Structure formats: structure tokens, C-alpha cells
Amino acid sequence: MSSVPVEFDPANVAAKASAESHMYEQELASKDPMRSVLDANPEIYFVPPKRSSEWGQWEFKAGSYYDTTIGSKHPYWKDKDLPIATKDIQRLRSDMLNWGYCKIEEAISAEQVAVIRQRVLEQAEGERLAGIAQKTPSGQNINCCVNKGRCFEGLIEQDPATVQGGPLVEQIITEALGENWISTSLIASISLQGGVPQALHQDQDIALDSKSPLTINILTPITDVDESNGGTLVIPGSHRVLSEAMREQKPVGKLPPAINIDAKAGTMIITDGRLLHSTGINHTDSPRIVMLNGMQHPLIRQQENWMLSVKPEVLKRASPKLLQRMGYQATNAAQTNEGHGFGARGMVSEAAGSTVDFRLAADNGEYLRVGELSPDSTEAELNAAYTLREVVGKARAGGQSAPVGIGGNKLNP
Numbered sequence: 319m320s321s322v323p324v325e326f327d328p329a330n331v332a333a334k335a336s337a338e339s340h341m342y343e344q345e346l347a348s349k350d351p352m353r354s355v356l357d358a359n360p361e362i363y364f365v366p367p368k369r370s371s372e373w374g375q376w377e378f379k380a381g382s383y384y385d386t387t388i389g390s391k392h393p394y395w396k397d398k399d400l401p402i403a404t405k406d407i408q409r410l411r412s413d414m415l416n417w418g419y420c421k422i423e424e425a426i427s428a429e430q431v432a433v434i435r436q437r438v439l440e441q442a443e444g445e446r447l448a449g450i451a452q453k454t455p456s457g458q459n460i461n462c463c464v465n466k467g468r469c470f471e472g473l474i475e476q477d478p479a480t481v482q483g484g485p486l487v488e489q490i491i492t493e494a495l496g497e498n499w500i501s502t503s504l505i506a507s508i509s510l511q512g513g514v515p516q517a518l519h520q521d522q523d524i525a526l527d528s529k530s531p532l533t534i535n536i537l538t539p540i541t542d543v544d545e546s547n548g549g550t551l552v553i554p555g556s557h558r559v560l561s562e563a564m565r566e567q568k569p570v571g572k573l574p575p576a577i578n579i580d581a582k583a584g585t586m587i588i589t590d591g592r593l594l595h596s597t598g599i600n601h602t603d604s605p606r607i608v609m610l611n612g613m614q615h616p617l618i619r620q621q622e623n624w625m626l627s628v629k630p631e632v633l634k635r636a637s638p639k640l641l642q643r644m645g646y647q648a649t650n651a652a653q654t655n656e657g658h659g660f661g662a663r664g665m666v667s668e669a670a671g672s673t674v675d676f677r678l679a680a681d682n683g684e685y686l687r688v689g690e691l692s693p694d695s696t697e698a699e700l701n702a703a704y705t706l707r708e709v710v711g712k713a714r715a716g717g718q719s720a721p722v723g724i725g726g727n728k729l730n731p
């Protein structure tokens with residue numbers, strides 16, 4: 319029997335793998351652009367992760383990025399030509415290029431908004447009654463909306479029956495991402511009074527020196543939004559400043575202040591994935607609803623569709639490492655299953671964000687997905703054995719409840 323060459327011995331590899339000898343050591347260790355953003359902008363800090371035990375303990379810090387207002391009321395911004403709600407494609411293009419977002423006026427008509435609002439509010443209440451609501455630092459999320467109402471199917475495909483401005487919306491996104499873009503998720507984000515603001519971040523956290531976006535988020539307010547109820551916080555133009563700094567390998571420097579986006583319900587706000595943004599604070603006692611519909615370059619996914627194609631016997635014998643490598647592990651917010659896996663960033667245990675049990679349940683014909691729920695749902699519907707309950711319960715039994723933090727949410731029992 320031939321012996322394995324010594325160069326392949328794990329101890330030998332480790333002995334030659336000190337950090338300073340790594341390829342791309344500097345690039346991968348760099349925390350830029352956010353490190354230099356934080357250095358030069360001390361009021362822009364990440365909100366420390368909150369556990370449910372600290373719920374409601376958060377205190378507003380005057381002068382922070384979230385202590386702001388809408389552009390037209392902001393001393394720094396009020397005279398600048400920030401994005402306006404419009405149907406003019408040229409203006410939408412220039413707002414996207416200059417400011418990193420644009421607002422498509424009345425992309426969803428008042429009648430279309432009313433349908434979505436009713437469905438969101440009913441579903442949110444139904445999921446609370448069923449004990450499967452996902453509590454977030456800001457309020458509540460409804461995940462995997464496509465299973466929870468026809469209007470959500472229409473939103474994802476920008477069907478004019480749901481999105482009257484669909485053709486214009488699609489044109490802007492195609493110009494930004496190229497053809498054949500795909501949707502990464504559709505989530506209803508509900509901000510409630512007492513919720514904490516989200517940390518400023520870029521959704522596109524790869525290829526930060528890119529000259530055009532690889533991800534886009536369509537934010538659709540279903541209630542009017544402004545500074546009073548948690549209009550999304552953005553730093554206009556930050557998409558360009560940050561990507562230029564990365565390309566030129568220079569510090570970001572002082573950034574202009576954040577504002578709350580203001581928009582009427584039904585406006586579609588298209589944001590460049592490189593734009594600094596976060597959920598604002600709802601100071602009112604009415605729920606603030608924004609539909610988050612992320613779109614991305616089609617290359618940002620796996621070539622082989624392991625979720626469907628792997629044989630059950632291979633899945634059953636697969637090591638945690640093989641499962642993770644095929645994508646059955648939610649290690650950050652990049653993929654979830656009906657919301658399970660949100661906030662799994664930094665998890666040490668493979669049980670925490672494992673998604674394989676959903677697939678195995680499906681193989682057995684036993685995958686019960688959460689569907690439409692409302693206060694009118696029957697007891698049987700509310701108490702059904704949703705696979706989501708089982709998987710979350712199993713993760714928790716492993717002592718791995720999902721932390722609440724940056725991009726993190728918590729699924730309530």
C-alpha cells in the first residue's frame with residue numbers, strides 16, 4: 319500500500335498555512351469599505367445585537383444615523399436634487415445612477431395596494447395566532463410570501479394585474495442587472511413601535527468594487543412611509559462612494575448624513591445593492607409595511623440544483639460538511655427555508671441552520687408548508703404540523719436558537 323505524500327498530511331498543510339503566507343491575505347482580511355466608513359463616521363455605528371431578553375431595552379441615541387428625517391426636511395439634503403417619485407424613465411435612470419435608488423410613482427395602484435395590505439395584515443395576525451410569527455428586531459417578517467397569497471405571486475413577476483407599472487419596473491432592473499435576473503426572496507417587513515433600527519449595511523456584500531450592481535432590492539411601501547414611521551434609512555449616493563473607494567483602494571472618508579425615504583404606498587423604490595441602507599424606526603402605533611423583493615444576477619446561485627437533484631440516500635448519509643457544501647446549511651441570511659436559517663450567521667452547530675429536513679420531508683410527501691393564514695383560520699389550520707415548527711424545534715433542542723443581530727431574526731415558538 320502506497321503511503322499518502324507528506325504534502326497532503328493535514329498537519330503539514332497547517333504548518334505552512336500561517337495567515338501572512340495566504341494568497342489574497344490582505345484582500346480577504348480587509349473589512350473595507352465598512353471599516354473606513356466606521357472610522358470616518360463615528361455616528362454611523364452598528365446596532366449591537368439584541369437578545370429577546372433585552373427586548374424593549376434599546377435606547378435612542380441622539381445624533382446617530384437613525385436620528386434623521388426625510389430629504390426635503392434635512393438641512394444637508396433639502397436643496398439637493400434627490401430622487402423624486404416619477405414615471406419618467408430618464409429621471410429614474412439618472413436617480414439610480416446618481417443616488418443609488420429611484421422611486422417609481424404609482425407602480426402599484428391604490429386598488430392593488432389595498433389587496434396586498436389586507437393580505438399582509440391578515441397573514442401577520444394568522445402567523446402570530448399559529449405561533450410561527452417571525453419576530454425581528456424591528457417588528458415582524460412574513461417569509462416565503464409566494465405561498466401566502468396570489469397577490470404575492472404577481473408581485474414577484476411584476477404582473478400588471480398586481481403591479482400596474484410592471485413593464486417599467488422590469489426595464490429598470492434589466493438595465494441594472496442584465497437579462498435573466500432572478501428573485502432572491504419576497505418578504506413582508508413590518509416595523510412596529512418599539513422596534514430597533516437596523517444597522518446600516520450593503521445588501522451586496524460581495525464584489526464591492528463592482529461598477530454596476532449585482533443585486534437590487536425593490537422596496538414597496540404598502541403604507542405611506544416617512545420619518546415618523548420608519549421610512550427606510552439610506553445614505554444617498556453611498557453606492558458610488560463605497561465602490562469607488564474599493565476600486566481605488568482608498569478610505570471612504572466622511573459620508574453625508576442618512577435620511578429616511580419618504581414614499582406613498584404603492585411607490586416602488588428600486589435600490590442598488592451597494593447602497594448603505596437600513597430599516598428605520600417606527601415612532602407611531604400603526605404597523606409600517608414594506609415588501610422587500612430582492613433581485614440578483616442569475617449567476618449568484620448554484621449551477622447544479624442540489625436542492626432537488628440529490629438522491630435521498632445520498633442526503634441521509636451525507637456528512638454535515640457535504641450538506642453544507644451543497645447548500646443545505648443556512649450560514650447567513652443568504653438563504654433560508656420559509657425563513658428558517660435567518661440569523662444563522664456565526665453558528666457553530668450544523669443543526670442550527672440545517673435545511674435538509676425540509677427536503678427529506680418533501681421526499682416523504684410530508685412537507686407541510688405554511689400557507690395562507692388569517693384571524694379567520696380554523697384551529698386545525700393554526701395548529702397544523704407545519705414542517706417549519708418541527709425543524710425550528712429541532713434546531714432549538716440542539717441549543718441553537720438563532721441570535722438576533724445584524725440581519726438576524728428570531729422565529730417565535
Ligand SMILES: [Fe+2]
Nearest residue numbers: 519520521595
Ligand atoms: Fe438590506
